[in-house]
Amino acid sequence: LLAVILLVLTGYWTGHLLGGFAWDGSEQQFNLHPLLMILGLVFLHGDAILMFRIFRKENKTVVKVIHLVMHVATLICIVIALKATFSYHRHAGYANLYSAHSWIGLLTVLLFFMQWVGGFVSFFLPWLNSDKRAELLPFHRFFGIAIFTMACTTSLIGLNEKLFCELSSDYSKMGTLATVGNLLAMVLVAFALVVGFLVTYPPYQRTSVPDIEKLPLTQAASMRDFQSTDDDRVLEE
Numbered sequence: 064l065l066a067v068i069l070l071v072l073t074g075y076w077t078g079h080l081l082g083g084f085a086w087d088g089s090e091q092q093f094n095l096h097p098l099l100m101i102l103g104l105v106f107l108h109g110d111a112i113l114m115f116r117i118f119r120k121e122n123k124t125v126v127k128v129i130h131l132v133m134h135v136a137t138l139i140c141i142v143i144a145l146k147a148t149f150s151y152h153r154h155a156g157y158a159n160l161y162s163a164h165s166w167i168g169l170l171t172v173l174l175f176f177m178q179w180v181g182g183f184v185s186f187f188l189p190w191l192n193s194d195k196r197a198e199l200l201p202f203h204r205f206f207g208i209a210i211f212t213m214a215c216t217t218s219l220i221g222l223n224e225k226l227f228c229e230l231s232s233d234y235s236k237m238g239t240l241a242t243v244g245n246l247l248a249m250v251l252v253a254f255a256l257v258v259g260f261l262v263t264y265p266p267y268q269r270t271s272v273p274d275i276e277k278l279p280l281t282q283a284a285s286m287r288d289f290q291s292t293d294d295d296r297v298l299e300e
Contacts (some may be wrong), residue, residue, distance in 0.1 A: 075243065076097075078098070099143055099144035107136050115130070117261075167213065174209070178210060212255070215251060
C-alpha cells in the first residue's frame with residue numbers, strides 16, 4: 064500500500080503540480096528525473112530486495128529471475144533519469160554535479176551499477192563455485208540495503224532542494240506543492256522503514272533452500288531442463 068501511495072504522490076507531484084513531462088530541454092523534462100529515480104532506485108530496487116522475503120517459500124530460482132528483471136528495470140530508469148537531467152542542464156546553461164544531492168546520487172548510481180554487474184556475474188553466470196558465491200552473498204546483501212538507504216537519503220535531499228528552488232521564501236506558506244512534497248517525503252521514509260524491517264525481521268527469512276536453487280540461474284535452468292527431460296523418459300517407460 065505504501066509503495067502505491069509513493070508512486071501516486073510522485074506522479075501527481077511531478078506530473079501535475081510541477082507541470083508535467085516533456086523531452087525538449089525544459090523544466091518539464093527535468094521532472095522525469097525525480098519520477099524515474101524514485102520509481103527505479105526506491106520503489107523497484109526496494110521491492111526487488113523484498114522479493115526474497117515476500118516469496119520466501121517459493122522456488123528461489125524463479126525469485127532470482129524476478130529480482131534480476133526488477134533490477135534491469137531499475138537500471139533503465141536510472142539511465143533515462145540521468146539523461147533527462149544532464150540534457151536539461153545543458154539546455155538551461157546550469158552546471159552539473161555541484162550539490163550534495165548530485166554527489167551522493169552519483170555515488171549511489173555507481174555503487175548500484177557495480178552491485179548489478181557483480182550480482183549478474185556471481186549469481187546469474189556459472190563462473191563461480193558454490194563456496195565462492197556463499198562468501199560473496201553477505202556482501203551482496205549488505206550493499207543492496209546500503210544502496211537502497213543511500214537512494215532514499217538522496218531522494219529526500221533532492222525533494223527538499225527542488226521545493227526550495229521552486230518556492231524559495233514561499234515554502235513556509237505551505238501551499239499545495241509544498242504540502243504534497245512533504246507528504247511524499249514522509250511516505251518515502253515510511254516505505255524505507257518497512258523495507259528495512261522486513262529485510263531484517265527473522266521470521267521473513269528463508270530457512271532452507273534445495274541444492275538446485277543454490278546454483279547460478281543459467282545452470283539451474285539447464286538442470287531443470289535435464290530433470291524435466293529425464294522425468295518424461297521415466298513416464299514414457
